[in-house]
Amino acid sequence: MYPEILVIGSNMMELSTDIDRMPELGETVSAPNFHMAFGGKGANQAYAAARLGSRVGMISKVGSDALGEKYLEHFQKSGIDVQGVTKGKKSNGVAPCFIQGNMNSIIVVQGANSELTPDVLEQYEDLIKHAKLIVLQQEISLETNYKAIDLAEKYSVPVMLNPAPANDHVDLKHISKCTFYSPNETELGYLTKMPIETISQIKKAAHKLVDLGVKNMIVTLGSRGVLWITQDNEKLIPAYKVEALDSIGAGDAFVGAFSHYYVENGNIEESLREANIYAAITVTRSGSQTSYPDMSEVKELREKLGMNSVPVASL
Template sequence: MPDRIAVIGSNMVDLVTYVNRMPSRGETLEAPDFALGFGGKGANQAVAAARLGAQVSMVTCVGDDIFGPRTRQNLHENRIDVSHVRCVEGAPSGVAPIFVEPDGENAILIVKGANAHLSTADIDTAAGTLKGCDVILLQLEVPLDTVYHAVAFGVRHGVQTILNPAPADPDLDLSRLDGLDWFCPNESELALLSGMPTDTDAAVLAAARSLIGRGIRNVIVTLGGRGARLITAEDVVQIAPIRVDPVDTTGAGDAFIGSFARFLSGGAAPQAALERAARYAAHSITGRGTQSSYADVIEFEAFCHALGGN
């Protein structure tokens, strides 16, 4: 049976504008290109895991506008179980206007829409599915109470649970994450949530260890071009960055987290899972778009072969 992953989180419709430069306040610029795609941190991570062969179920909410049915169809086309995708009457779907510069860097706005309606009751409704999973994967584009409820569910039922605390929310109550298996912030998210600096490797380590002292079991910090760090109470493992020529960095973090969940659920040791996730994320920034840039198993193995190794 394929590895089983439940993603409890958001979906968005990506409105991607490719710009020569970002406009100044009050300025109107002509942009050379535009694309409409599917995103949202939850859906992105679900698609990455599914394209790598995992059996993925999505617990999410869509709006009752024109984007809702198409979002559900997109998940289904990516072989994701949509049994727990709920349409919220009177709510718009989530959208994400994204602006991409020529060097691949981006700026993103998000409108949560129906994602703000994902509730603890949705978790309870999906309980039978969640109990049968190897991994539960969460983000912060849905209400915090829903996140806390899902973490407690995972701890209670012995299901490995991963929280990607993005976008960072200063109201996140770390005391309600006691027993969480994997906490995966980037550098700035770690600084905000720990209340500590992260401007040096030593500072990153201290900030991460402060979270472990509050009951989180493992912290994975992504550091952009400096790779990532796996930090436990006893050890620090450095995950080297993969050098590629970037085309569009949108969704690279989600590619990393979603593929890590897939490799971890498949039985890989954490360091090996993270090293492969770094490769998967690197591949994603060599193409345009978010989910459209995510490789399937064959494409990913060819990329790894070209890099040298697997």
């Protein structure tokens, strides 16, 4: 049985250290706490969709080291199809994070993720052909994303591209082929080179990409919600107000949840509302993947957090 949602992207081991202060160059200091967690934007999005019950597969490169073995095992335990997950020659991708109070410094080491090249995707055309939705991010090479978009177009499979981290050297020709393009306002500004200070400016920038061919612009606005813009439609889907504890991984949770609901029901507006709920729940919990609830938890937490009514647009 083929995966319905196919995520092509990164996996990273998050290596987080709480610190009292950063060491000076050449200095060694003690730190009070360290923890390791599964992350990476592609893996986060796949994990969120799998938690909700979708048949999810990944095309990704894990490392040839112990961390790569650990991540592959995590995929399998999470119910994620690993036909497209292979070991690279390099060590697994890692993201050492140094946390000082409410500030953090992060170093991203691509590792085996850099070996997910365009030619790798040719081995998995059958997975792409049978998917109902391809999900992409920008923690792998842009050329690999372009290859994925071209193959998806060949087989008439819709693509959702979440352009994070932001990159202002993107080929608009390929972006225009995406069914869903889901930046936040900052990423939208990077791509379009247009101001995004006000809602009207964000709408204007989004319409620039719609005019180029993108069918659905989904611009996330944090606590303000999400703007859904098409050639004939502009709609604000308001966010749910919650007491935020940790927003790490919330954007990936949104993408994964939207993918699940859209493949399940085909209703974009309803899927956006449900994805808003899912993302809002995750910010009330700590961590990225560790904050992602399964469907039974979603039902329980919706009631607990008062999310069973539709919020009113405030913009």
